[in-house]
Amino acid sequence: MKNFLLPIILFAITAAVSHAMMVRAAPTIIMNITMDKMAERGYTVHRFIASPRSTPQTQTVVRPSPDLAYAVCRYDFSFHNTPLQIAAQHWQDYASISFFDAQTNNFATIPVGYAGGETIKTSLQLLPPHLSQTERNTGGIRQITSPTDKGIIIIRRLAPSLELYNAAQAISGSDVCAPVTG
């Protein structure tokens, strides 16, 4: 028994540690795979791309909603450590901009204004995680900070019919996800 004590202890420690590490790592692994697959499907970094209407034939993620029009922007601050300008064209019904970090956390969701108001876009800046305070623009622009270098931004617009989906697609070309210049 004494001869097996060390292996038993090592087995238990290895099992416990690898279990904990795997559970913690799983969301990040899945998110990385998702972002890599998006890249393969043409979702370039720092640009909103309108997704095809969710149907059984076009679905690429689990449990998509067929009643929403999605525009997706992958971001990656390892390319450049400068803020991103984010803007969503206003919509005639429910719409939001949601931010997901590399560990799948939904760290912010901003409502998008209704079309027909005084302004036509909801705008803000997304800051990289390690931007110093002196580098932050405090010119009154709303800012949120990403907890991680990489992540995904999704604009959702309520569009339960094909007609509404097409209308959402049409305005999605004006959505902005791009490095702040100047």
Added chain:
Amino acid sequence: MKKIGITLMAILFGLAVGVGSALKASGMVGNPPLEKLANINVSHWLSDWSIGAPTANAYLRARVAKRGLLALSKSEAVYFTRRLDDDGNLLNASCRYKLSGQGQDARWWSITLYDNHNRLPMNEDGALSIDATQMENQTGDNPNWSAVIAPTSPQTDFQTVHWISSRHAGDFDLTLRLYLPSKALLDDPQAILNPPHIEKLDCKTGEIL
């Protein structure tokens, strides 16, 4: 030498058990029953308020990453899933069901059908979900709405019937999404949610759907 071999095997076996148990416990492999993943149950409509939140425990985040990646946190949307009819039997495409209910205390809601691989069922019927806008148009001032879940369309010449197609869905479940739920609903879903009913109408035996 023998001791080193045993030690190495213990470490490798520990790794295998650790990783395998993690994948199983977090729902990354297999298909754990929904009841094990939820902490809210309103008439078989199951949910977890920590979905999307960084405070969610690691197991929940791993399970949500697999089953519903990019789900919103509860202040924006909540998601209920149900896989049983009112008699407690699994929902299956060989049966027809009447889905009925009332409005919800949220800005907008929808009910969507998914197969047991978390996908929209592979059919071309164009009847994947029902939503608040459709139901309000159907009922007007009447708060009660209804729809049929079936592998074939229930349309008749006499009336328009809202339909969710279960064709090629096999064993399936329904997800009730509520966007911008009220504070009252978030505080007490048991009291405020109007859980839709799922009544089995009939079943066809011997068919694989």
